[in-house]
Amino acid sequence: MTKDTEKLDVMLAxxxxxxxxxxxxxxxxxxxxxxxxxxxxxxxxxAPFDDVTVGVKNAVEELEDITGRRLLDENRNLICPRKGExxxxxxxxxxxxxxxxxxxxTGIVGNISGASAERAALGAGAIVIDTISLDDPxxxxxxxxRLRHIRPDMILMAGxxxxxxxxHVEMISEIIRAAKPQPRFGxxxxxxxxxxxxxxxxxxxEDMLGGVCSIRHVNNVRPDLNREDVAEARQAIHDLFLExxxxxxxxxxxxxxxxxxxxxxxxxxxxxxxxxxxKERNQNVLAVDIGGATTDVFSVFGGxxxxxxxxxxxxxxxxxxxxxxxxxxxxxxWLPFKFDVxxxxxxxxxKMIRPTTIPETKEExxxxxxxxxxxxxxxxxxxxxxxxDVAANVKDADSDIGSALDNDQKVxxxxxxxxxxxxxxxxxxxxxxxxxxALMMLxxxxxxxxxxxxxxSIFMMPQLGVMSQLNAAAAKEVFxxxxxxxxxxxxxPVGTAKEGSRVMDVLIKSEGLEEKITVKSGELIRVPLATGxxxxxxxFPSRRFNVGAGNGKPLEKEVIGGCAGLILDGRCRPLVxxxxxxxxxxxxxxxxxxxxLPLE
Amino acid sequence: xxxxxxxxxxxxxxVKIRKTRRLPVxxxxxxxxxxxxxxxxxxxxxxxxxxxxxxxxANILGCGPxxxxxxxxxxxxxxxKKEELLASRTVFFNLITNNVTSPIDGSLEYxxxxxxxxxxxxxxxxxFCHAYISGEVxxxxxxxxxxxxxxxxxxxxxxxxxxxxxxxxxxxxxxxxVLTADMLPxxxxxxxxxxxxKIDGSVLxxxxxxGLLGIVGAGIVDSxxxxxxxYDIGVAVTxxxxxxxxxxxxxxxxxxxxxERTAHLMRALDGHVAAINxxxxxxxxxxxxxxxxxxxxxxxxxxxxxxxxKPGVRIRLIRRPHFGEIGTVHxxxxxxxxxxxxxxxxxxxVKIGDKIITVPRANVEILD
Numbered sequence: 001m002t003k004d005t006e007k008l009d010v011m012l013a014x015x016x017x018x019x020x021x022x023x024x025x026x027x028x029x030x031x032x033x034x035x036x037x038x039x040x041x042x043x044x045x046x047a048p049f050d051d052v053t054v055g056v057k058n059a060v061e062e063l064e065d066i067t068g069r070r071l072l073d074e075n076r077n078l079i080c081p082r083k084g085e086x087x088x089x090x091x092x093x094x095x096x097x098x099x100x101x102x103x104x105x106t107g108i109v110g111n112i113s114g115a116s117a118e119r120a121a122l123g124a125g126a127i128v129i130d131t132i133s134l135d136d137p138x139x140x141x142x143x144x145x146r147l148r149h150i151r152p153d154m155i156l157m158a159g160x161x162x163x164x165x166x167x168h169v170e171m172i173s174e175i176i177r178a179a180k181p182q183p184r185f186g187x188x189x190x191x192x193x194x195x196x197x198x199x200x201x202x203x204x205x206e207d208m209l210g211g212v213c214s215i216r217h218v219n220n221v222r223p224d225l226n227r228e229d230v231a232e233a234r235q236a237i238h239d240l241f242l243e244x245x246x247x248x249x250x251x252x253x254x255x256x257x258x259x260x261x262x263x264x265x266x267x268x269x270x271x272x273x274x275x276x277x278x279k280e281r282n283q284n285v286l287a288v289d290i291g292g293a294t295t296d297v298f299s300v301f302g303g304x305x306x307x308x309x310x311x312x313x314x315x316x317x318x319x320x321x322x323x324x325x326x327x328x329x330x331x332x333x334w335l336p337f338k339f340d341v342x343x344x345x346x347x348x349x350x351k352m353i354r355p356t357t358i359p360e361t362k363e364e365x366x367x368x369x370x371x372x373x374x375x376x377x378x379x380x381x382x383x384x385x386x387x388x389d390v391a392a393n394v395k396d397a398d399s400d401i402g403s404a405l406d407n408d409q410k411v412x413x414x415x416x417x418x419x420x421x422x423x424x425x426x427x428x429x430x431x432x433x434x435x436x437x438a439l440m441m442l443x444x445x446x447x448x449x450x451x452x453x454x455x456x457s458i459f460m461m462p463q464l465g466v467m468s469q470l471n472a473a474a475a476k477e478v479f480x481x482x483x484x485x486x487x488x489x490x491x492x493p494v495g496t497a498k499e500g501s502r503v504m505d506v507l508i509k510s511e512g513l514e515e516k517i518t519v520k521s522g523e524l525i526r527v528p529l530a531t532g533x534x535x536x537x538x539x540f541p542s543r544r545f546n547v548g549a550g551n552g553k554p555l556e557k558e559v560i561g562g563c564a565g566l567i568l569d570g571r572c573r574p575l576v577x578x579x580x581x582x583x584x585x586x587x588x589x590x591x592x593x594x595x596x597l598p599l600e
Numbered sequence: 601x602x603x604x605x606x607x608x609x610x611x612x613x614x615v616k617i618r619k620t621r622r623l624p625v626x627x628x629x630x631x632x633x634x635x636x637x638x639x640x641x642x643x644x645x646x647x648x649x650x651x652x653x654x655x656x657x658a659n660i661l662g663c664g665p666x667x668x669x670x671x672x673x674x675x676x677x678x679x680x681k682k683e684e685l686l687a688s689r690t691v692f693f694n695l696i697t698n699n700v701t702s703p704i705d706g707s708l709e710y711x712x713x714x715x716x717x718x719x720x721x722x723x724x725x726x727x728f729c730h731a732y733i734s735g736e737v738x739x740x741x742x743x744x745x746x747x748x749x750x751x752x753x754x755x756x757x758x759x760x761x762x763x764x765x766x767x768x769x770x771x772x773x774x775x776x777x778v779l780t781a782d783m784l785p786x787x788x789x790x791x792x793x794x795x796x797x798k799i800d801g802s803v804l805x806x807x808x809x810x811g812l813l814g815i816v817g818a819g820i821v822d823s824x825x826x827x828x829x830x831y832d833i834g835v836a837v838t839x840x841x842x843x844x845x846x847x848x849x850x851x852x853x854x855x856x857x858x859x860e861r862t863a864h865l866m867r868a869l870d871g872h873v874a875a876i877n878x879x880x881x882x883x884x885x886x887x888x889x890x891x892x893x894x895x896x897x898x899x900x901x902x903x904x905x906x907x908x909x910k911p912g913v914r915i916r917l918i919r920r921p922h923f924g925e926i927g928t929v930h931x932x933x934x935x936x937x938x939x940x941x942x943x944x945x946x947x948x949x950v951k952i953g954d955k956i957i958t959v960p961r962a963n964v965e966i967l968d
Contacts, residue, residue: 141651170715171654178652178719182625204714312835317882321834345822346853347920352836353759353852353882357919357963358945364920365941432942598942 008471010082012063012071013092013463014056015266016043016255018293021052021097023059024463025067025088026478033474035482038458039063044251045097051251052097053258078258092466093259096266097249101241104152105131106176108159108168113197116221117158119306119386120196120230124237125265126153127294127311132175133159134168140175147179153245154191155181155213156233157205160198162223169201173208180212183244190214192240196221196233216240241265261469267296269465271307273479274298274422276468278305280476283419286445288376289461290425292316292355295375297383301412306387310379315427316355319348319371326374333577334370334443336589336599337363362599365432369440372427376444380413387412415448416494416548422484424456434563435526435595438487446573448494449548450539450557453487453564486531486562492569495545496576497521502542503570510535519570522587524594527568529561537566564595609756609850609888611862613898617754618738621729622745624648633740637731637748639766639875644729644745650706650722657700658716661689665716672718674708681705686718732764733875734894753869753896755850755862757816760878760889761829761838762846767792767813769893771870777857779817781806788812792846792876792891796863798855799847804828807845814846814876816866816891819856839879839887846878848889856924859916859967869893909966915950919963926967927952 009028014021021043025036039062044055057076064071070086073079079087103126107114110133121128129150132143155176160169176193183191193213195205202217209215219232242262246252256263270289278285278300287298293314298307312321323331328341331348347367351357359365389410423429423441431437438453460483468475493504499522508515508527519525529535537559543552559566571591578584592599627646631637657672658665672687674680680702687700702708702720709719735750770791774783779795781802788807792814799817801824807815826832829841850858858866874893881887909915909929917925930949937947937958945960 140654144651167715170712170717174652174654174717174719178721180649207712207714317836318834320832320836324832324834342821342823343854345826349759349822349853350918350923353880354918354965355882358943358960359941360919360960360963361921361940430943 008089008474010088011090011092011467011471011474012060012078012080012088013467014059014094015269015460015462016045016052016056016093016095016097017266017291018097019043021055021059022459022463023056023063024460025063025069025071026467026474028474032481033477035460035478036069037063037066038460039066043097045249049250051254052095052249053251053254056093056255080258080260090260090470091258092261092463092469093255094264094266094269094462094466095246095249095252101126101237101245101265102129102150102153103127103237104129104147104150104155104181106155106157106159106172107131107133108135108165108172108197109133110136112225113158113160113222115386115388116228116230117156117196117233119228120158120221120233121156121237122307122309122386123230123271123305124234124241125268125271125307126237127309129311132172134171140178143175144179147176147181151182152191153183154237154240155193156237157193157195158197158221160201160220161225162199162220164198166198166201166204169197170204170208173205177208177212189244192216192244194218194233194236194240196236238262238268261466264462264466264469266462267298267307267309269462270296270424271298271305272465272468273461273475275300275305276472276476277420277422277479278303281420284417285420285422286413286418287422287461288379288424288428288441289456289459290315290372290375290379290423290427292426293318295379295425297379299383299387299413301387301414301417304387304389304412306383306412308379308383308386310375310382313375313379315368315372315375315425316351318375320352322371322375322378323348326378329581331367331370331374332581333584334373334588335366335585336592337366338582338585339363339367368427369431369436373440373444376440380445384411384413415445415451416546418447418449418451420452420454421445421447422454422456424459424461426459428455429457429459433597434485434487435597438490438562438564438567439591439595439597442490442492442567442569443575446575447490447492447569448573449546450489450491450537450555450559452489452560453562454484455487456483457485458483486560488529488562488564488566489559490567490569491537491539491547491559492571492573493539493541493545493547494573495541495551496572497542497544499576503545503572504539504541504547504568506540506568507538508535508566509537517568519568521570521572522576522590523568523570524591525568525570526564526595527566529559529565531562533561535559535561535566567595609758611755611865613753613865613868613896614751615754617733617735617750617752617892617894619733619735619748620741620745621732621748622741623727623729626743627727628743629740629746631737631746633737635737636735637737638734639731641731642728643731643737643748646727647724648727650704650724652709653703653706653720653722655686655700655703655718655720656716657687657711657718660700661687661698662691663689663716666713668713668716668718669711672711676708676710678708679706680708680720686720730764732766732877733892750892750894751897753865753872753891753893755816755848755865755891757848757850757878757880757889757891758852759838760846760848760880761825761833761841762814762843762878763839763841764875764877764879765792765813765846766873766875769794769866769869769872769874771867773863773867777855779803784810792816792874794866794869796858796866798857799849801825801828804847808843812845814848814874814891816848816850816876818851818858819849819854820847822853836880836882838881839877841878846876846889848876848878848891851924852918854923859926861967868898869896872896909948909961909964914967915964916967917950917959917963918965919960922952922957922959925952930956932961933958
């Protein structure tokens, strides 16, 4: 359905999540485009409803109650186009219901073609359940069993530079053929396979997989070792998502009929918004969305966009996986009080089995926030391992697996160069005190240099991302005015020093006032600076510390305030932890007090 | 959202129970609609294709991939035995013969002119889908499976480990809040023990020795369960654990007791044969562990879960500091209230004994 952007004054957008469908209404007012309201309802892709549109209409009904605007007609159908004051000019939707788009990737060499396939899939909004490559440590029968077991929605198959190896492409094809994986939704149709490897090996893939899978050929994601071309593969993933996965999901064919633009996987939509923000501000941006089951990380550094999803790090369903992978001691180290390990484990398990419950005491709130720090930390490690510059120092051809293993790719996410860090998801967006969100991100990511911090107020980035397809101006305006809450700016020099020794002096100039603050090692200082207010800071790090200009070199910058003001972090990088949890608790208690975060 | 509370799990003495029994891939349904089935009965079966073994035939024979076909003695689809000759080439004035044999029993699947490889598919692996519960086949899903229906008692747990089993139920209540190994009675082989309080970790080790098939309890300390399993359960998908019994927890982790209604029903089920499954999945498509007694009937009033929170309804608090406490809804407070964490949330007041406390609606579970 095409729409005249000029006439899109009232727009509805929904995000159909795994558990909740969130609807927002954006209306053009005298102040420009603004959020008029938000409603939500349980997602209804499961029995007894088996129809996503039931949940959508329930969420829209709540929106009607909140805004007082009639959006559904007497038959509960959406009024679109608008009739006078009733209805909307356009309706958009994103979806991650039913576990989102789940894919498997294959490559010849795991960290070359396998990694390119993974980046292509992640950038298209998929969850990559596994990447199978000829150099991974598994035996063939294990790879085959794994492919059978995971039942992906589709497979992205990469490998072989153009004109390179055909033999290895055939070996990968043999694995897929042997597995004959069944699609997750629906029976009786062949699993879609996108071949994005050596263009001269397409006949090999047809020969081996024709009849077993539904094959689509696209440009090679790794045409040569120093180049990555993921655009066509991503488009094919998007098309197949709409043609196959969405057609099989309950109620989606109906939903597709009433939307004004293609339904997007939720993370794709968030990625669009993040890229817009980075481009418009000319900034390096890191954004994170921490959900119950998964944590998505998005980054734009030097114009390069990357998105990863850590499928099993989250705050409810995946909470105990965070505990299993990080270790319970790593969660304990973030608590500003001593706590019994056994009880902590029981609390996290009980949250996992009753995910909709909320903390009633400060103690439990801080336990959840401690676990969130570990989920965020692990997700960033995962993200940094994939957000790399492929052109850097790759040795030899894909056809010779052994010699290509030593490639040393450049990690793009350089925290010292990060300008803006945005947090989203319940634990960050709904923290009772916004300063808690700032400290969670500062701790988990161990931010470096000068970084502005923000959170998505009510998690509406997905809806704004999909809306920007037809009305980018409206999406940008609502994002700036109603979505992004400024938390403030953190200044964190990198270096180590004995506790109590000088880390930096900071001269802050704002509205004719000047204040000089000395920050010592281990210290965290909060300087009030109201939301949106600007200040000029001159930072003089001691000779062992770098704040962005080099060790001991001063830096001058303009900073913006927010709910948490200006945070001066002298706690060294990397942060110091002790094997004695009592000492860690004392340090964290000092941090909480410094930021005026109450313990009682 | 209007209903911000978690609905209670089904604890019912007599309810319609439908179980979908589906093969992992398409196969053959071997029962008819209307047929009565028993737990061990096979309702559907399939032969899963065996694994593919790839033989580098052209390399062994010393020929080009495009020449391979003329040396191959079999054709695609032919059955082959392990060590059976697949291809042979005699070279060097008929003095040397290179042979290619099959590494496995199975059938020849392909001969590749591109790679020079021969693929042999292993023998199919039969997979059987059992009825799990006794009941009537009410629906046939062609080539996929069946739906079995019965009426009986159903107790849904909150978390479990271990897969489908069935055995005789044994109610055990010695008035203590914790069940330890030394309290266990003799002659437990093939039985499912039910206890209204916390299961001590020592019981798990004893269960293995005594041949218990199942344990149903209110709670367990997480570190004791993980210590027994030998690893930490990360992602909350269970049911495939390699343990000789199934554990179902009705309340959660820590020192917990069952509400009287659950304990009352379990006491009444003593001596009956039950199906038990610890499989748990907490996510969209939630799966809860369960205990099913097909055919159980009672003259007692049937309890039906209410889906509405209102004054007078019995609820359980499911978050610390009141975790496990039971009371009745006193008042639903309309406007959001700031709680101790600083969050503003929708709350209700609950009467527990002679005290009235306020708790978030998200942290209660309806019992009646």
